[in-house]
Amino acid sequence: MDAVEKRVRTFVRVKPTADFAQDMIKFGPDNKSIDIYIKKDAKKGVVNNRQTDWSFRLDGVLHNTSQELAYETVAEKLVSEALIGYNGTIMCYGQTGAGKTYTMMGATAEYKHRGIIPRVIQQVFKATAHSVRVRVSYLEIYNETLSDLLSTRTSSGTSDVPMAVVDCPQGVYVKGLSIHPVSHEEDALNLLFEGETNRAIAEHTLNKNSSRSHCIFTIYIESRFRVCSDVKCVNSKISLIDLAGSERLSKTRSEGQVLKEAMYINKSLSFLEQLIIALANPKRDHMPFRQSKLTHVLKDSLGGNCNTVLVANICGEAVHVEETLSSLRFATRMKWITTEPVINETYDREGTVKALEKEIILLKQELALHDSLVNRSLVTYDPLTDIQKAEIKSQVHKYLKGAIDEIDIVNIRQVQEVFKQFKLIASQQEHEVEARLRSKYALIDKNDFAAVAAVHKAGVVVVDGHLMQEENGRDLRTRTASFSSRHSGKKKSRKSNEQPKKEGIWTSPSGRDLVGFLPSKSQVINSTKDLDVREGARNQDTANIDTELSKPAPVEDSQRPSSPPSKPVAFEQFKEECGSEINRIFKENKSILLARKKRSTTVAQRINFIKREMEGIQKALEAQKQERWQQGEYVDEKGQIIIDEKEFSLIMKLKDLKEEYRSGYAELQDLKAEIQYCQRLVNQCRNKLISEFEIWYNESFLIPEDAREALKPGGNIRPGMIPINRVMCLEEDEQDRFERMQETTLPACPASVSFYRAKTKTDQKHAYTRTMSSLEKMHKKPGLITAAGKNKPLSFLHVM
Ligand SMILES: Nc1ncnc2c1ncn2[C@@H]1O[C@H](COP(=O)(O)OP(=O)(O)OP(=O)(O)O)[C@@H](O)[C@H]1O
Missing domain, CATH: 1.20.5 (Single alpha-helices involved in coiled-coils or other helix-helix interfaces)
Incomplete structure (x- = not known):
C-alpha cells in the first residue's frame, strides 16, 4: 500500500487551575494556537534583548476539556486506523504534575475520569471481531533500566531473560518483555491496573504521586481474513506512552533517591529532545536513537510508518511558564516530524493453503450431502487412481466396440478421463492408419492430373477420395484395395473385394489396424459404484466378515446389565437393517468380481486354444510353401508368385486367428485390471461394513441410554463436547454472583x-x-x- 506523508499531530492540554495566568497565556480563537507573553525583567535594564512573546501553532488546545472530549480529539481516529493495520503512538510529555498520567490513565477511581488507555482498550474491543487477536505489554523504563510491569518475576527481580532493546528488520522489540493475550476488555484492563500498581511512584513538592519512570503500554492487534483465496494478516500496535515529568530540581526540592531519579528523567528527556530535533530535520541522516533506553525503545513509535500523536501537558500558573514554554517548543518540534503510515499486511501462504484445504473439505461435505439426497451415496471425488483410469479405458474400448451402450459417469473427473481416452484412441487410430497407408501406398494430390494419369497407368486405386499407389507387393499378391470398404467390417470387406481369378486371388491388406476395439463379451463394472450389474451370484454370503465378527464381545460388554447380543447375531440384524445398503453393495461387488474372474478364465482358455490353432495353421502353411516350391511356382507377367486357394485360405484364417488372439489378449488385460479394481472395491466394502457395524453395535448396545439420547441429532452434545447446560451449572462463587x-x-x-x-x-x-x-x-x-x-x-x- 502506498504511504501518504503525514506529520505528527500535536495537542496541548492545560491542567485546570484557579490560578491561571490569563495575561501570560492566551489561546487562539480557533483553539489551535497558544501565545505566551513574559514581561521584560526590569532588573535586566533598558537594553534587554530577551524575547518576550511566543506563538505556537498546534493541532488543538485542550483547555478545561473533559476526558471524553480529550480522547475523541486525540486518540479516536488513531485507534480506528490501528484497527485497519496502521501502527499508532500517543505520547504525553510535560513537566511534572502537569497531568500526563491523568491524561493517559485518568483517575481510575471513577469511570468518567478514566484516561486514554482504558478508552483505547474499550474502543479496540468494541470494534474487533472474534477472529482478531489482541495482546498487551507494559514496559517501564526506570533509571535507565527496563522492567516489565506485567512480569511474573519474583520480587527479587531475577529473570531468565535479561531485558534489552533489540533492533530487527521489522523495527525494535524488547527482549524479555512479556506479551499477554487478552480476549476481552476486562482482561486487558486487569493487566493495565495490575501494571499500574507496579509503577515507580514518589512524592515531591509538585506532585504527591509523581511517576518516576517512563511507561509504555502497548496493544498489539492481529487480524486475519480471506482475500479471494489468500489469507491476509494485518498487524498493528498502539503504543501509549506516559513519560516521566521533567522537573526543575530547585522547584521540586528533591533529595536522595528522588533526586537521582530526577536526574535520570531529565537526562533521558533531553536525549528525547535531541532525537526529536534530529527527526524533524529532513537533512539529518543519522538519528540518535541509541542514546538512551527511552529513545531506542521509541525507534519505531516516533514518526516512521506510524500515526503519532503528542499531547503536551502544561500547567497554567505563571510560576510554571518557563516549563510551559519548554513543553510547547518540544511539541512544535514534534509537529515537524513527518510520518509515512502504512498498513502492516502480510499474506500467509501456509494459511492460504490451509484455508483452501478447509474449503475443499467443506465442498466435499456439501457434495456428499447432495449425493446422499439424490441417493448417490458412494460417489467419491478424489483424483482417479490408476485402476480407475484403467477401468474407464476399458469401458471406452468396449463402448467403441459396441459391447456396452453407456459409459457410467458419476463425476467430472470421470468425464474428463473418458474424453481423454477417446482422444487418445482417435489419435492412435489416425497415426496407425496413416503409418499403414504410407508403408503401402504413395499418397498423391488428386488435383495433380499428370501424376494421377501416371499412377492410373501403373494400376492405382482410389482410397477415401485419395489416389494411392502401391509401393511394392512384397507380402501378398495384393494390387489394389478399397480402404473405405474395410470400415464396414472385415468379412464384408473381404467379400466385396474378392475377385477370384484363375491365375490368382485378390486380397486386401489386413483390417486389424482399424479394428482396435473388437467387440468383447466382457461386461462392465461401474468404476465407482455400478450396482446395477445383474449377473453373478447375488446372494454371496459375507463369510469372511462373519469370521471376523464371530470374536466374542469384550468382557466388559457381558458385564453390562443390558447384556448386548453376541456380535455375530447382532451382525445379522445389522445387515438386515442399518447396514442393508452397504451389505447389498458389498454382495454386488463381490458377485461382479466373481463374474470377472470366471470370464477371465474363459478368455484365457480361449486364447490358449487360438494359439494352438495358429501354430497348427503355421505348420500347414509351411508345408504348402514347401510343396509349392518343390512343384515349381507360378508367376504372373510381372513376376509375382501366384498361390493357390488352399494356401490363400490358410493365410486368411491365420490372419483372423491372429486378430482374435490380439482381441482376446486385450480383453484379458482389461479383465485383469477390472478384477484388481473390483477386488479393491470389495475390500473397501468389507471394511466399511465392519466399521459401520462396530459403530452401530457400540451405539446400540454399549453406550448408556442417556448419552445415546444426547448424541441423537438435536441432542445437546456431540462427541467430545461438554453440554453447555452443565458448564453453566458450574458453581459460581458469591463474588461472581454479586458481579453478575x-x-x-x-x-x-x-x-x-x-x-x-x-x-x-x-x-x-x-x-x-x-x-x-x-x-x-x-x-x-x-x-x-x-x-x-x-x-x-x-x-x-x-x-x-
Ligand atoms: N485535566 C485534569 N483535570 C483534573 N485533574 C487533573 C488534570 N490533570 C492533572 N490533574 C491532577 O493533577 C495531579 C497531577 O497529575 P499527574 O499525576 O497526571 O501529573 P503527571 O504529569 O503525570 O506528573 P508526573 O510527571 O510527576 O508523574 C493529579 O492529582 C491529577 O489528578
Missing part, C-alpha cells in the same frame, strides 16, 4: 462494567497483598489497615 447482579443493575452505563470489575479485582488483589505484608510487619496487631494507591481515595480493609 451488578451487571444487570447498572443499566445507566453498561459499558463501565468491565472497567469496574477489573478495577475491583485489582484493588482486591492489592489490598490483600498489602494487608498480608502489613500484617507481617505489625506482628499480631490486627486492626484497620490502609489500602491507598495512586489516584485512588483511601479505603479501609477490615482484617478479622
Whole structure:
C-alpha cells in the first residue's frame, strides 16, 4: 500500500487551575494556537534583548476539556486506523504534575475520569471481531533500566531473560518483555491496573504521586481474513506512552533517591529532545536513537510508518511558564516530524493453503450431502487412481466396440478421463492408419492430373477420395484395395473385394489396424459404484466378515446389565437393517468380481486354444510353401508368385486367428485390471461394513441410554463436547454472583462494567497483598489497615 506523508499531530492540554495566568497565556480563537507573553525583567535594564512573546501553532488546545472530549480529539481516529493495520503512538510529555498520567490513565477511581488507555482498550474491543487477536505489554523504563510491569518475576527481580532493546528488520522489540493475550476488555484492563500498581511512584513538592519512570503500554492487534483465496494478516500496535515529568530540581526540592531519579528523567528527556530535533530535520541522516533506553525503545513509535500523536501537558500558573514554554517548543518540534503510515499486511501462504484445504473439505461435505439426497451415496471425488483410469479405458474400448451402450459417469473427473481416452484412441487410430497407408501406398494430390494419369497407368486405386499407389507387393499378391470398404467390417470387406481369378486371388491388406476395439463379451463394472450389474451370484454370503465378527464381545460388554447380543447375531440384524445398503453393495461387488474372474478364465482358455490353432495353421502353411516350391511356382507377367486357394485360405484364417488372439489378449488385460479394481472395491466394502457395524453395535448396545439420547441429532452434545447446560451449572462463587447482579443493575452505563470489575479485582488483589505484608510487619496487631494507591481515595480493609 502506498504511504501518504503525514506529520505528527500535536495537542496541548492545560491542567485546570484557579490560578491561571490569563495575561501570560492566551489561546487562539480557533483553539489551535497558544501565545505566551513574559514581561521584560526590569532588573535586566533598558537594553534587554530577551524575547518576550511566543506563538505556537498546534493541532488543538485542550483547555478545561473533559476526558471524553480529550480522547475523541486525540486518540479516536488513531485507534480506528490501528484497527485497519496502521501502527499508532500517543505520547504525553510535560513537566511534572502537569497531568500526563491523568491524561493517559485518568483517575481510575471513577469511570468518567478514566484516561486514554482504558478508552483505547474499550474502543479496540468494541470494534474487533472474534477472529482478531489482541495482546498487551507494559514496559517501564526506570533509571535507565527496563522492567516489565506485567512480569511474573519474583520480587527479587531475577529473570531468565535479561531485558534489552533489540533492533530487527521489522523495527525494535524488547527482549524479555512479556506479551499477554487478552480476549476481552476486562482482561486487558486487569493487566493495565495490575501494571499500574507496579509503577515507580514518589512524592515531591509538585506532585504527591509523581511517576518516576517512563511507561509504555502497548496493544498489539492481529487480524486475519480471506482475500479471494489468500489469507491476509494485518498487524498493528498502539503504543501509549506516559513519560516521566521533567522537573526543575530547585522547584521540586528533591533529595536522595528522588533526586537521582530526577536526574535520570531529565537526562533521558533531553536525549528525547535531541532525537526529536534530529527527526524533524529532513537533512539529518543519522538519528540518535541509541542514546538512551527511552529513545531506542521509541525507534519505531516516533514518526516512521506510524500515526503519532503528542499531547503536551502544561500547567497554567505563571510560576510554571518557563516549563510551559519548554513543553510547547518540544511539541512544535514534534509537529515537524513527518510520518509515512502504512498498513502492516502480510499474506500467509501456509494459511492460504490451509484455508483452501478447509474449503475443499467443506465442498466435499456439501457434495456428499447432495449425493446422499439424490441417493448417490458412494460417489467419491478424489483424483482417479490408476485402476480407475484403467477401468474407464476399458469401458471406452468396449463402448467403441459396441459391447456396452453407456459409459457410467458419476463425476467430472470421470468425464474428463473418458474424453481423454477417446482422444487418445482417435489419435492412435489416425497415426496407425496413416503409418499403414504410407508403408503401402504413395499418397498423391488428386488435383495433380499428370501424376494421377501416371499412377492410373501403373494400376492405382482410389482410397477415401485419395489416389494411392502401391509401393511394392512384397507380402501378398495384393494390387489394389478399397480402404473405405474395410470400415464396414472385415468379412464384408473381404467379400466385396474378392475377385477370384484363375491365375490368382485378390486380397486386401489386413483390417486389424482399424479394428482396435473388437467387440468383447466382457461386461462392465461401474468404476465407482455400478450396482446395477445383474449377473453373478447375488446372494454371496459375507463369510469372511462373519469370521471376523464371530470374536466374542469384550468382557466388559457381558458385564453390562443390558447384556448386548453376541456380535455375530447382532451382525445379522445389522445387515438386515442399518447396514442393508452397504451389505447389498458389498454382495454386488463381490458377485461382479466373481463374474470377472470366471470370464477371465474363459478368455484365457480361449486364447490358449487360438494359439494352438495358429501354430497348427503355421505348420500347414509351411508345408504348402514347401510343396509349392518343390512343384515349381507360378508367376504372373510381372513376376509375382501366384498361390493357390488352399494356401490363400490358410493365410486368411491365420490372419483372423491372429486378430482374435490380439482381441482376446486385450480383453484379458482389461479383465485383469477390472478384477484388481473390483477386488479393491470389495475390500473397501468389507471394511466399511465392519466399521459401520462396530459403530452401530457400540451405539446400540454399549453406550448408556442417556448419552445415546444426547448424541441423537438435536441432542445437546456431540462427541467430545461438554453440554453447555452443565458448564453453566458450574458453581459460581458469591463474588461472581454479586458481579453478575451488578451487571444487570447498572443499566445507566453498561459499558463501565468491565472497567469496574477489573478495577475491583485489582484493588482486591492489592489490598490483600498489602494487608498480608502489613500484617507481617505489625506482628499480631490486627486492626484497620490502609489500602491507598495512586489516584485512588483511601479505603479501609477490615482484617478479622
Ligand atoms: N485535566 C485534569 N483535570 C483534573 N485533574 C487533573 C488534570 N490533570 C492533572 N490533574 C491532577 O493533577 C495531579 C497531577 O497529575 P499527574 O499525576 O497526571 O501529573 P503527571 O504529569 O503525570 O506528573 P508526573 O510527571 O510527576 O508523574 C493529579 O492529582 C491529577 O489528578
